[in-house]
Amino acid sequence: MELKNLEVWFITGSQHLYGEAALQKIAANSRCVVEGLNASGRLPMRVVFKALVTTPQSILDVCREANASSRCAGLAFWMHTFSPAKMWIAGLTALQKPFVHLHTQFNRDLPWSTIDMDFMNLNQAAHGDREFGFICTRMRKPRKVIVGHWQDPEVLDRLAAWQRSAAGLQEIRSLKVARIGDNMRQVAVTEGDKVEAQMRLGVEVNGYGIGDVVRRIAEVSDADAESLAAEYGSLYALAPELRPGGNKLSALLCAARTELGLRHFLEEGGFKAFTDTFEDLHGLEQLPGVAVQRLMADGYGFGAEGDWKTAALGRVMKVMGEGLPGGTSFMEDYTYHLDAAAPLVLGAHMLEICPSLAAEKPSCEIHPLGIGGKADPVRLAFTAPAGPAVNVAVIDMGDRFRILVNEVDVVSPPQSLPKLPVARAFWRPRPDLKTAAACWIYAGGPHHTVLSQAVATEQIEDLAEMLGVECVKIDGRSATSETKNQLRWNEAYFMAR
Numbered sequence: 001m002e003l004k005n006l007e008v009w010f011i012t013g014s015q016h017l018y019g020e021a022a023l024q025k026i027a028a029n030s031r032c033v034v035e036g037l038n039a040s041g042r043l044p045m046r047v048v049f050k051a052l053v054t055t056p057q058s059i060l061d062v063c064r065e066a067n068a069s070s071r072c073a074g075l076a077f078w079m080h081t082f083s084p085a086k087m088w089i090a091g092l093t094a095l096q097k098p099f100v101h102l103h104t105q106f107n108r109d110l111p112w113s114t115i116d117m118d119f120m121n122l123n124q125a126a127h128g129d130r131e132f133g134f135i136c137t138r139m140r141k142p143r144k145v146i147v148g149h150w151q152d153p154e155v156l157d158r159l160a161a162w163q164r165s166a167a168g169l170q171e172i173r174s175l176k177v178a179r180i181g182d183n184m185r186q187v188a189v190t191e192g193d194k195v196e197a198q199m200r201l202g203v204e205v206n207g208y209g210i211g212d213v214v215r216r217i218a219e220v221s222d223a224d225a226e227s228l229a230a231e232y233g234s235l236y237a238l239a240p241e242l243r244p245g246g247n248k249l250s251a252l253l254c255a256a257r258t259e260l261g262l263r264h265f266l267e268e269g270g271f272k273a274f275t276d277t278f279e280d281l282h283g284l285e286q287l288p289g290v291a292v293q294r295l296m297a298d299g300y301g302f303g304a305e306g307d308w309k310t311a312a313l314g315r316v317m318k319v320m321g322e323g324l325p326g327g328t329s330f331m332e333d334y335t336y337h338l339d340a341a342a343p344l345v346l347g348a349h350m351l352e353i354c355p356s357l358a359a360e361k362p363s364c365e366i367h368p369l370g371i372g373g374k375a376d377p378v379r380l381a382f383t384a385p386a387g388p389a390v391n392v393a394v395i396d397m398g399d400r401f402r403i404l405v406n407e408v409d410v411v412s413p414p415q416s417l418p419k420l421p422v423a424r425a426f427w428r429p430r431p432d433l434k435t436a437a438a439c440w441i442y443a444g445g446p447h448h449t450v451l452s453q454a455v456a457t458e459q460i461e462d463l464a465e466m467l468g469v470e471c472v473k474i475d476g477r478s479a480t481s482e483t484k485n486q487l488r489w490n491e492a493y494f495m496a497r
Helices: 021-040 056-068 085-095 117-122 125-138 151-170 195-201 212-219 220-236 247-269 290-295 308-320 432-440 457-469 480-496
Strands: 007-013 047-051 072-079 099-103 144-147 177-178 204-208 271-276 302-305 328-337 344-348 362-368 378-379 388-397 399-412 424-430 448-452 472-475
Touching: 007 021, 007 056, 007 457, 047 056, 056 072, 056 085, 056 344, 072 151, 085 125, 099 125, 099 151, 125 212, 125 302, 144 151, 144 362, 151 457, 177 212, 177 247, 177 362, 177 480, 195 308, 195 399, 204 212, 212 247, 220 247, 220 457, 247 290, 247 448, 271 308, 290 302, 290 378, 302 308, 302 328, 308 328, 308 388, 308 448, 308 457, 328 378, 328 424, 388 457, 399 432, 399 457, 424 432, 432 472, 432 480, 472 480
Parallel strands: 007 047, 007 072, 072 099, 099 144, 177 204, 177 271, 271 302, 399 472
Antiparallel strands: 328 344, 328 448, 344 424, 362 378, 388 399, 388 448, 399 424
């Protein structure tokens, strides 16, 4: 999905009391606002002035039209004047797309020397938006409220964040995940209710035998495998044994063949995310390493050990972060550095970390894995760059889904890692490791996450609001006791819904 192919429809509310001349002025002002939003260069999607609505029927019509449009990712509502909110009930009831309430006004400053009642009647967003806000709250409609002048960079950034979340919602509602093999046996947290996920989130998850992939791998020609292996050599620092003439070149060709076959399987089925598990890879010579890494770099979501929730989340966050600096990857909290003065988390996985996180040119290496019972797999090794990031997970609580976010700071490793043959990231959780880990565990957080240096907490919270899903945030202000209380309050709230 490319965000530039999506639109946000701008809808301005008013009423007929003001007369035709006033309505023409309101429409002109609305078009000017939309032109300014698009010209700002800060929004990932185009805003389209769609309608000035003044009657219940016109509101209902535009909401139904939005529902039917595949290009419309959401709507922005603004009450330029007073717009009696009972007019909005039918439209808001029918609306199935997310919306943002832009609480702004056309003019930034009051015209002190010329302001009169005509100006006052025409520029009533200060209380027109409150009337609209009441009916949204009365109807329990989830939305984001952005306050400030439409030319304010902060307002534009809040709108941009919401647009990215709307794109994520659009993606998850049509997302297909291929679960290649089943769940890692006896593991709890990667399981979940796939029927409820499709009903609540829209994501479709189905299982496929590893034989479906093995067959497509077998169909890959030697010429195609050799061509892709040459591409590896041009993009990555190949280990000597993987280069032409090296004693492990056959392993590189096997990895290339695996990527081409797996990619064919995913494209053929229209899947944008997938899982595998090392317990169910019969017929493969080696675990998919570089193949999975490169597919993630191309935008696919991935979850190891059958973790379809993380795979779906990874794809959605890839879409939300399109065009932003920083990478997004499947991740796992692997082990700790528990130095009291500077504790760290070492995040990694056996093989599958996305090279979009790489600080430098990845090296393409081959090493024994020690698990899975397969031949030594080829993988890309690198270290993630320093900078702020979020670790995000989706949890099936049995009666609902919970999204969990921990803000972290990725750091450079304090020492070299000459024998660690995998891609990795080191981070300090906010507010600190002890508090963050305790809060994560109290919240039921899994060991698999999506780590992103592109997507921010605000976008995850907006997405959760759109989905009607619980969101728990662990950040620099978190405390264990407060998080435990929040979890209790959330339990009562979601049980009462």
